[in-house]
Amino acid sequence: MSILILAEHNNIEVKSSTLNTISAASKINNEIEVLVLGYNIENISKEISNYQNVTKVLTLDDQKFENVIAENIEPIIVSLAKKYSHIFAPATTFGKNIMPRVAVKLDVAQLSDIVSVENEDTFVRPIYAGNALATVKSNDSKKVITIRPTSFDVVAKEGGSGVIETINFDIPEQKVEFIDREESKSDRPELSTARIVVSGGRGLQSAENFKLISDIADKLNAAIGASRAAVDAGYVSNDYQVGQTGKVVVPDLYIAVGISGAIQHLAGMKESKIIVAINKDDEAPIFNIADYGLSADLFEALPQLSLELDKLNTIEK
Amino acid sequence: MKILVTVKRVIDYNVQVRVKSDGSGVEKENVKMSMNPPDENAVEEALRIKESGMVDEIIVLSIGEEKCQETIRTALAMGADRGILINAPNETEPLSVSKLIAKIVEIEQPSLVLMGKQAIDDDCNQTAQMTSALLKWPQATFASKIEMEENSATITREIDEGLERIKVKIPFIASCDLRLNEPRYASLPNIMKAKKKPIDIKSAEELGVDVKPRIENIKISEPAARQKGVMVADVAELVQKLKYEAKVI
Numbered sequence: 001m002s003i004l005i006l007a008e009h010n011n012i013e014v015k016s017s018t019l020n021t022i023s024a025a026s027k028i029n030n031e032i033e034v035l036v037l038g039y040n041i042e043n044i045s046k047e048i049s050n051y052q053n054v055t056k057v058l059t060l061d062d063q064k065f066e067n068v069i070a071e072n073i074e075p076i077i078v079s080l081a082k083k084y085s086h087i088f089a090p091a092t093t094f095g096k097n098i099m100p101r102v103a104v105k106l107d108v109a110q111l112s113d114i115v116s117v118e119n120e121d122t123f124v125r126p127i128y129a130g131n132a133l134a135t136v137k138s139n140d141s142k143k144v145i146t147i148r149p150t151s152f153d154v155v156a157k158e159g160g161s162g163v164i165e166t167i168n169f170d171i172p173e174q175k176v177e178f179i180d181r182e183e184s185k186s187d188r189p190e191l192s193t194a195r196i197v198v199s200g201g202r203g204l205q206s207a208e209n210f211k212l213i214s215d216i217a218d219k220l221n222a223a224i225g226a227s228r229a230a231v232d233a234g235y236v237s238n239d240y241q242v243g244q245t246g247k248v249v250v251p252d253l254y255i256a257v258g259i260s261g262a263i264q265h266l267a268g269m270k271e272s273k274i275i276v277a278i279n280k281d282d283e284a285p286i287f288n289i290a291d292y293g294l295s296a297d298l299f300e301a302l303p304q305l306s307l308e309l310d311k312l313n314t315i316e317k
Numbered sequence: 318m319k320i321l322v323t324v325k326r327v328i329d330y331n332v333q334v335r336v337k338s339d340g341s342g343v344e345k346e347n348v349k350m351s352m353n354p355p356d357e358n359a360v361e362e363a364l365r366i367k368e369s370g371m372v373d374e375i376i377v378l379s380i381g382e383e384k385c386q387e388t389i390r391t392a393l394a395m396g397a398d399r400g401i402l403i404n405a406p407n408e409t410e411p412l413s414v415s416k417l418i419a420k421i422v423e424i425e426q427p428s429l430v431l432m433g434k435q436a437i438d439d440d441c442n443q444t445a446q447m448t449s450a451l452l453k454w455p456q457a458t459f460a461s462k463i464e465m466e467e468n469s470a471t472i473t474r475e476i477d478e479g480l481e482r483i484k485v486k487i488p489f490i491a492s493c494d495l496r497l498n499e500p501r502y503a504s505l506p507n508i509m510k511a512k513k514k515p516i517d518i519k520s521a522e523e524l525g526v527d528v529k530p531r532i533e534n535i536k537i538s539e540p541a542a543r544q545k546g547v548m549v550a551d552v553a554e555l556v557q558k559l560k561y562e563a564k565v566i
Contacts, residue, residue: 105450128343178488244440
């Protein structure tokens with residue numbers, strides 16, 4: 001039996017989470033079919049059909065799918081489910097919103113946010129904000145799974161030759177209406193996939209002071225992140241939050257500035273390759289997991305760091 | 318109009334969770350337990366909606382062992398009116414939990430179900446979505462703002478890209494984000510008053526829901542610990558280390 005994947009995209013481009021999901025599913029089976037729902041998505045379907053291991057793309061192009069309404073997507077997946085052993089989606093707010101509905105309709109216990117595939121029915125997932133790892137075996141005949149994108153490689157964008165098949169589905173009238181979306185526009189790399197992340201916490205003290213963070217981020221071509229405290233205080237918007245209930249990031253370099261290191265924040269960044277902590281409190285728990293710690297006032301350290309980076313002048317873009 | 322709020326008893330968010338050496342689970346003996354944090358936001362939001370005059374009664378539901386009554390009492394002390402405890406194993410999976418909640422909705426007929434978006438123990442983030450699908454009620458997940466209107470509500474949702482607004486018809490189910498509101502503390506007089514509020518106790522069997530787990534825990538292990546690194550003297554040293562030792566810039 002093949003595996004069905006729900007593709008995440010924004011009608012313009014495929015989200016990298018889709019590539020991670022295909023790669024996770026490929027650990028079980030190389031016969032992967034991808035469901036692409038959206039509006040004006042011909043190019044997206046075509047692109048996905050070339051991805052490695054994709055044997056078929058099921059596409060439904062309709063204005064009703066321009067914006068994601070979980071209630072519209074769930075019945076389509078449920079109607080297709082019979083043919084598949086596993087149904088995968090990324091554990092992003094997109095996948096989290098939809099997949100539990102699919103699971104309950106199929107009377108299956110969902111496995112959320114898996115970080116490793118042991119075999120076709122056994123997986124590893126973090127619990128307690130990543131303070132424990134649970135190896136779990138699903139005894140359901142069909143598996144409904146969301147995967148943590150940062151824990152899996154991206155699949156190659158070529159090598160596949162999937163057949164594109166148009167599907168039809170009558171969407172019943174919904175009691176949910178999309179109003180609008182407010183997306184943070186930024187020229188910086190996307191937080192969840194950036195090679196370098198510079199994050200600020202409560203220590204920044206104001207939204208204005210976050211300029212110090214963005215200055216460093218610009219010089220490193222990095223994404224900006226934040227602790228929950230900084231988001232709650234209104235310094236930056238919610239999509240910057242790194243942590244248990246925010247985004248999980250695994251960059252090559254994570255610079256935590258003015259972040260004390262609550263376990264909920266560590267849950268979102270402790271797998272980073274190199275962690276730098278800048279904090280004036282020597283006792284801050286963030287220093288326990290940092291590769292390089294600098295005990296300093298960030299209002300002095302960040303301008304200095306900015307100058308030092310200028311001096312280097314050989315920054316990899 | 319009634320609101321049903323669900324609350325889960327979990328290890329307090331400040332506790333450093335320890336994995337048992339035999340791999341059977343995490344240490345729960347003599348560990349502080351509290352209400353799951355986003356569930357507190359759900360309780361608070363219910364209270365605010367009631368205070369606006371739209372709602373007559375707030376019912377608090379918890380599913381688990383006897384001690385979950387303490388969590389229900391906390392919600393009653395915040396101002397909820399009565400409680401329901403469904404006796405079931407603490408590890409009951411979201412699939413079964415959503416079926417139990419749907420049963421209580423059938424009995425109580427609330428206009429609104431408010432839940433936390435995720436429990437901080439199993440980190441599943443499933444129950445609200447599942448309950449919505451079972452009841453065929455609209456879902457508003459990860460809500461950071463709920464604006465009630467006469468027959469509908471406008472919900473601001475936190476998504477990876479930013480914020481999204483949707484309009485849902487009443488009755489609906491919302492899963493609450495931590496930024497929805499600032500939960501109140503219970504005052505001492507209200508804690509005393511809460512002791513007299515009723516808690517109805519039911520069981521999963523009498524509601525006809527099979528709570529047998531579908532997922533088997535093979536083992537619970539500790540994640541690989543990070544090695545503590547070094548402290549650098551100043552910014553110049555930091556940049557040198559990042560450039561020539563770690564080679565990440």
